Amino acid sequence: MRPKLELLDQPFLDRILNEAFQLIENPGVRVAPYVFDLLAAAGVPVKDGIAHIPENVARGALASVPREFFLYDHAGHAAVHYGGDNVHFDPGSSCLNILDPETQKARPALSNDLVRMVQVAEMLPQYAAQSTAMVCSDVPPEMGDWYRLLLVLWHSSKPVVTGAFSGPTLRIMLELLAIESGGVAALKQKPRAVFDVCPSPPLNWSEFASENIVELARAGVPAEIVSMPLAGATAPVTLAGSVVQHAAECISGIVLHQLASAGAPIVWGAAPAIFDMRTGKTPMGAVETAMLDMACAQVGKYLGVPTHGYLVAGDGKFIDAQTEMESGISAVLGALAGINMISGAGMLDFLACHSIEKLVIDAEAIASAQRLLEGIRPRTDTLATAMFAKTGLQGDFLTLKETRALFRSEQHFPSDVIDRGTETLSGDILSRAQDRVRQLLAAYQQPDINPALQDALLACAGRHARTAGLDRMPAFSRPEPALRG
Amino acid sequence: MSEKLFTAMRQAVIDGAPETAAALAREALESGVPPLEAISNGFVPGMHQVGEQFGKGQMFLPDMMAAAEAMRAAMAILDPELRKVGAERPTLGTVVLGTTKGDIHEIGKILVGTLLAAHGFRVHDLGADVPGEKFALKARELHADIVGVSALLTTTMKNQRGVVEAIDRAGLRPRVKVIVGGAPVTRRWAEEIGADGYAKDAMSAVALAQALMSAKPETVAAESL
Numbered sequence: 001m002r003p004k005l006e007l008l009d010q011p012f013l014d015r016i017l018n019e020a021f022q023l024i025e026n027p028g029v030r031v032a033p034y035v036f037d038l039l040a041a042a043g044v045p046v047k048d049g050i051a052h053i054p055e056n057v058a059r060g061a062l063a064s065v066p067r068e069f070f071l072y073d074h075a076g077h078a079a080v081h082y083g084g085d086n087v088h089f090d091p092g093s094s095c096l097n098i099l100d101p102e103t104q105k106a107r108p109a110l111s112n113d114l115v116r117m118v119q120v121a122e123m124l125p126q127y128a129a130q131s132t133a134m135v136c137s138d139v140p141p142e143m144g145d146w147y148r149l150l151l152v153l154w155h156s157s158k159p160v161v162t163g164a165f166s167g168p169t170l171r172i173m174l175e176l177l178a179i180e181s182g183g184v185a186a187l188k189q190k191p192r193a194v195f196d197v198c199p200s201p202p203l204n205w206s207e208f209a210s211e212n213i214v215e216l217a218r219a220g221v222p223a224e225i226v227s228m229p230l231a232g233a234t235a236p237v238t239l240a241g242s243v244v245q246h247a248a249e250c251i252s253g254i255v256l257h258q259l260a261s262a263g264a265p266i267v268w269g270a271a272p273a274i275f276d277m278r279t280g281k282t283p284m285g286a287v288e289t290a291m292l293d294m295a296c297a298q299v300g301k302y303l304g305v306p307t308h309g310y311l312v313a314g315d316g317k318f319i320d321a322q323t324e325m326e327s328g329i330s331a332v333l334g335a336l337a338g339i340n341m342i343s344g345a346g347m348l349d350f351l352a353c354h355s356i357e358k359l360v361i362d363a364e365a366i367a368s369a370q371r372l373l374e375g376i377r378p379r380t381d382t383l384a385t386a387m388f389a390k391t392g393l394q395g396d397f398l399t400l401k402e403t404r405a406l407f408r409s410e411q412h413f414p415s416d417v418i419d420r421g422t423e424t425l426s427g428d429i430l431s432r433a434q435d436r437v438r439q440l441l442a443a444y445q446q447p448d449i450n451p452a453l454q455d456a457l458l459a460c461a462g463r464h465a466r467t468a469g470l471d472r473m474p475a476f477s478r479p480e481p482a483l484r485g
Numbered sequence: 486m487s488e489k490l491f492t493a494m495r496q497a498v499i500d501g502a503p504e505t506a507a508a509l510a511r512e513a514l515e516s517g518v519p520p521l522e523a524i525s526n527g528f529v530p531g532m533h534q535v536g537e538q539f540g541k542g543q544m545f546l547p548d549m550m551a552a553a554e555a556m557r558a559a560m561a562i563l564d565p566e567l568r569k570v571g572a573e574r575p576t577l578g579t580v581v582l583g584t585t586k587g588d589i590h591e592i593g594k595i596l597v598g599t600l601l602a603a604h605g606f607r608v609h610d611l612g613a614d615v616p617g618e619k620f621a622l623k624a625r626e627l628h629a630d631i632v633g634v635s636a637l638l639t640t641t642m643k644n645q646r647g648v649v650e651a652i653d654r655a656g657l658r659p660r661v662k663v664i665v666g667g668a669p670v671t672r673r674w675a676e677e678i679g680a681d682g683y684a685k686d687a688m689s690a691v692a693l694a695q696a697l698m699s700a701k702p703e704t705v706a707a708e709s710l
Contacts, residue, residue, distance in 0.1 A: 094639070096639055096669050096671075097671070108673070135639055141639075141640070141643055165638070165639075165640045166640070200589055200590065204589070206589065230592075232547075233592045234590075234592055275546075277545035277546045277547055278542055278545055278546070279686055280546060280593065280596060280686050280687055281686070350668075352668070352669070
């Protein structure tokens, strides 16, 4: 059996959904004018910018959501399976700062930092997908969204968890992805990316969130609703109450999405947190935050919608015991909850900072969580008696052929980031992580992107970069980084 | 008699009991206690005690919000009486607050406003999605000492610069200090846009505002206070 941890029983799930359906009708959900007509056509009353969504409309939308879908890598292979209890991890996203690799002090992230993080994540099998992890401070803010996607496409072959902060940048990102996939239809058929779309708590689909979720549905590119209730501040203080609000925000988003294009792929995503009543901070490493993620995902699973959560992030300002304890615990809890995509690795300081060194340490926690998910299996005809028949009470199991045949399946072997007593290892975990980053970067190879595709991507990027007032793009490894086309 | 009343007022604030606080304010007026005395000897010491307890980790943000609500309820009774006699509650300064243009998030800013008011500042909250010019107009109208600008999103944080520029254009600086805060905001950002201070959380914002009112002309970082 596969290990699984659930926090809610069925009556509790039904109660949560019952209240969520009540909320989306009354008080309703604030929406932008962009979706007024869409809702009106479906018979959803909108008064003073507030949609009052009847349960039957919501249930209709939920019924048309695909229960599973795939994200594809650069070569067109299915690489991420959203649905069921499949679990994948990706680095945290859209972070402003990075722990400088040399000083280990936070500073604004640069394009080269994102490239290094993408390269490291590319080399780590624990990360099934990349994320557009950092906001690059060396490019104009209005092109930040699509520029970091371009950098990821340039340096990775993995699927991408991304997002846009405005309608215009979403369109540019979809344009880049369509070029990469070989056209709009190809992108829809084999999407490389999923887009986070965030309602504003409580129960508010802002102008750009309303527009983005509808545009993604029409493009057939997967959307990931990332609802962010902050328990006690922008959501009820009780975990149960926040889970209700989360469900209401997700269901209302699904209504907008499925009304725009029934059957388009969408994810029941979450980045909830408790609101610390001493500091006003939103600790991502708190166990209650992990519990919210688990419960939110369980509600999504109950409805048959693919799921996402935000975990594996710690709140310390540095790579220290607290940061890694929190990250490791939440990695395990998220995996046991069977969340399809778990974002957040590499992040610390309440999501205010990213760290490449932390990303490699987190990969070890994730590997342990992944091993845990494999569970304990009966790999031999008898569990122990046949082996005892061979070795008797002498107990010389090391020489048994079963040992040699099965130890690789039974045991996970961590990298040298983890101290298992190897004599040659020295230094603390940070220095071992720094060594590991250096090794991974040295071994990294850029994916094989054919020159015609490179030209097409650069031409598109160049056009939009010039519009934003930039005549050169930083962090490109291409010999001629000056813009063309 | 007054001492007993002052003790009850202090306790009403500590308990976060607005109805009790309002009733005690009325009782003070009926008993002939001067409103300024009721404020200074009754309600304000209660707020100070809450602040101290908060600082020690023995009271929490909801307690602080409730205490501020009790304080507001009492002031709603006492302020009109003060004005009748041509007096005003002494304030530490006037603060205009708002969330920057394009940003609808208010929770952090409301918290800051509540705590500033509870600590003796006169606070005018412009709400969310506020353009720079509106900050400048209100600051001029109220002769504000401080303008506080909040932003939750990385995309709206940049509009804090617009507020600094609007206050500059209106010729209000250096008399009016601009302070910034919000999840993505850093001291470095505050310095970059020419703000007068940055606070990492609501309590730090109070300390920052107090420090600015002590006429420190240079950029002040609440982290180091």
